[in-house]
Amino acid sequence: MKLQLVAAAAAALAAAVVPTVASAQGAPAAPHSAQAGVTITSPAGGLCLTIAEANNFHGAEVDMENCTGAPNQRWSHQPGGLVVSDLTPAAGQPQLCLDDRWNNPRAGAAIDVYDCHSDWPAERWTFDGSHEHNANGLCLDITDANPLQGAAVKLFGCTGVNNQNWHEG
Structure with missing residues (x-):
């Protein structure tokens, strides 16, 4: 009886450990944890950069909402x-990245989210107190420096005005 209990305990321990080891070696890495990111806030109105209506499909609009x-x-x-x-992206869809709509490199281009592609200039950003599209x-x-909820976000020439300044955290 004692031998059966020891064998059962060993089998239970092996069942608990083996999937962890197997998943660490064979499964693709998760993009990031649920709380990995930071908010991106504008001092012009104190609103946060937001995927509108939590739409989790590529092409979703990005606007400004209460944080x-x-x-x-x-x-x-x-x-x-x-x-x-x-x-979290829609089932079977890749992660979403900040993107200028239709890969439009001109001032006035709308901002949305799209499948992540590090080789697309429309999705490469740098942060130095403001987000700057590094391709152009x-x-x-x-x-229009709109301080209200729902304000649209776009690309525009860098002028240093308050509606182009961003805080992360």
């Missing part, structure tokens, strides 16, 4: 300049 810390307001900087959303030198800008 709640929800996944659609958390972002992580990744290698290659990607800014990845913490919002344009800055992430709150359209």
Whole structure:
């Protein structure tokens, strides 16, 4: 009887350890944890960069909303300049990255999220007190300096105005 208990305990321990080891070696790495990202806030109105209505499909609009810390307001900087959303993508879809709509490199281009591609200039960003699109030198800008919820976000020439300044955290 004692031998059976020892064998059962060993089998239970092996069952608990083996999947962990197997998954660590064979499964793809998770993009990032649920709380990995930070909010990106504008001092012009104190609102957060947000995937509108928590739409988790590529092409979703990005706008400014009250800061709640929800996944659609958390972002992580990744290698290659990607800014990845913490919002869980739709089933079977890749992670979403901050993107200028239609890969438009001109001032006035709308900002959305799209499947992450580190080789797309539309998705490579640097942060130095403001987000700057590094392919063309344009800055992430709150359209018309609108301080209200729902304000659109676009690319615009960097002028240093308050609606182009961003805080992360």
